Amino acid sequence: MVFPRSEWEKFRERIAALPMQAQWWKRIFLGNAMDVEMDASGRVLVSPELRTAAGISRDTVLLGMGGYFELWDAATYAAQEAEQMKGEMPDVFKDFSF
Secondary structure, X not given: OEOOHHHHHHXXXXXXXXXXXXXXXXXXXXXXXXXXXXXXXXXXXXXXXXXXXXXXXXXXXXXXXXXXXXXXXXXXXXXXXXXHHHOOOOHXXXXXXX
């Protein structure tokens, strides 16, 4: 996940407030977070450690998810999307108007 600073602060507070039984997940989310800067062209360099952890090789997909972005390996995302499209839409969308 890629957060603008203001959204990260909100997310970090929510994670930090979780109870002790979530301690390892708190470590995973908070302990692996990294600040990054955009270069003059608006690009962000994702560290090799995070690319490896996310399974990102070369081609990527950046999805806007409201308050944050998801960065996916393109092949992994295509496979996950195809798998989800085989099934039915979740019940929460039954009364949703597009």
